[in-house]
Amino acid sequence: PDEDSADAEPQLGDEEWTVPVSIGTPPQGFKLDLDTGSSDLWVFSTLLSKEEVNGQSLYDPNKSTTAAKMTGYTWDCHYGDGSFSSGYIYQDTVTIGGVTVAKQPVEVAKTVAPQFTQDTALDGLVGLGFWTINTAEPKKQKTFFENAAPNLEKGLFTADLKHEAPGSYNFGWIDENAHASNITYADVDSSDGYWMWTSPGYAVGDAKGINKTAIRGITDTGTTLLLLPDDVVDTYYGQVDGATWAEEWSGYVFDCNTTVPDFSFAVDNGTAKVTVPGEYLNYAENGDGTCYGGIQSDYGVGFSIFGDIAIKSAFVVFDQQNLKLGWASK
Numbered sequence: 014p015d016e017d018s019a020d021a022e023p024q025l026g027d028e029e030w031t032v033p034v035s036i037g038t039p040p041q042g043f044k045l046d047l048d049t050g051s052s053d054l055w056v057f058s059t060l061l062s063k064e065e066v067n068g069q070s071l072y073d074p075n076k077s078t079t080a081a082k083m084t085g086y087t088w089d090c091h092y093g094d095g096s097f098s099s100g101y102i103y104q105d106t107v108t109i110g111g112v113t114v115a116k117q118p119v120e121v122a123k124t125v126a127p128q129f130t131q132d133t134a135l136d137g138l139v140g141l142g143f144w145t146i147n148t149a150e151p152k153k154q155k156t157f158f159e160n161a162a163p164n165l166e167k168g169l170f171t172a173d174l175k176h177e178a179p180g181s182y183n184f185g186w187i188d189e190n191a192h193a194s195n196i197t198y199a200d201v202d203s204s205d206g207y208w209m210w211t212s213p214g215y216a217v218g219d220a221k222g223i224n225k226t227a228i229r230g231i232t233d234t235g236t237t238l239l240l241l242p243d244d245v246v247d248t249y250y251g252q253v254d255g256a257t258w259a260e261e262w263s264g265y266v267f268d269c270n271t272t273v274p275d276f277s278f279a280v281d282n283g284t285a286k287v288t289v290p291g292e293y294l295n296y297a298e299n300g301d302g303t304c305y306g307g308i309q310s311d312y313g314v315g316f317s318i319f320g321d322i323a324i325k326s327a328f329v330v331f332d333q334q335n336l337k338l339g340w341a342s343k
């Protein structure tokens with residue numbers, strides 16, 4: 014079907030993926046990070062002081078004939094990585110991958126954290142979580158997808174991120190050519206507003222069976238790494254020669270020449286599993302001959318996070334209509 018697809022460009026060495034988004038009339042173009050771990054659509058704007066802008070594209074509602082200020086509304090985001098952004102809200106026409114939503118609440122940034130100012134690769138976020146964690150006041154607003162879903166063939170979207178290559182997000186349809194195996198679905202618990210699910214277990218390297226231990230976590234396209242419970246992380250690095258937890262990097266590191274084993278997590282009752290190649294788990298060079306692992310601890314978050322390192326190892330279906338999360342190899 015001519016349903017809709019948005020190419021996702023990998024940025025900064027697979028740290029984040031952005032897609033082209035147009036807002037307003039005439040359309041103003043932006044590179045936004047589709048983030049299933051949050052539910053606010055916000056964009057750098059002309060309201061920002063110039064010290065907080067570093068080349069990002071700025072949305073100017075005064076230049077859009079379809080912009081309408083939502084008087085009295087504000088928004089205020091605080092992310093798990095300590096970053097933040099806040100401002101006012103306009104309704105305007107938003108188009109992503111051929112899907113257009115008129116009157117989409119567009120949160121315009123008046124303040125952004127230094128992490129965002131420094132991140133020249135993105136102009137804002139498109140939250141694809143559930144509206145219950147949208148931060149708009151006095152009334153929470155629906156996400157772009159929740160507003161678009163009624164006009165889509167299916168109430169789902171898919172993420173097909175790739176290692177150091179452009180990926181794609183599709184809205185409303187499943188591209189059967191994009192995945193190799195059957196799609197195995199897990200139940201989603203949306204009560205915290207995230208795409209929360211439970212993996213029944215994991216395996217390190219080419220181990221045949223799985224260690225049966227429940228891993229409850231969210232699938233978050235906006236988080237780069239794979240953050241797991243300490244016992245799983247310790248078991249994994251127990252099989253990585255010379256891996257140690259380094260205070261200075263506040264994480265597990267190992268010699269860059271180390272062969273790093275695959276990591277697999279089970280879906281459903283363990284019948285299916287997703288294998289993250291060891292190559293993806295040697296995430297980044299620290300510059301001193303040690304490399305930073307793609308698997309790290311979820312300590313302090315309260316749940317695990319299946320971030321981009323896991324997502325780019327599979328074809329993922331975010332089925333909001335049936336509250337299911339589908340995983341397939343590709």
Ligand SMILES: CC[C@H](C)[C@H](NC(=O)[C@@H](NC[C@H](O)[C@@H](N)CC(C)C)C(C)C)C(=O)N[C@@H](Cc1ccccc1)C(=O)OC
Nearest residue numbers: 048050051052090091092093094096146233235236314318
């Ligand atoms: C803006 C609000 C959204 C929903 C925010 N979401 C998040 O922080 C989740 N996703 C994080 C984002 O994907 C982030 N990495 C995107 C980049 C570009 C900033 C985390 C939990 C994996 C959140 O839950 N914030 C928590 C604060 C928090 C969360 C987790 C850990 C610590 C602190 C909050 O505001 O709760 C009311």
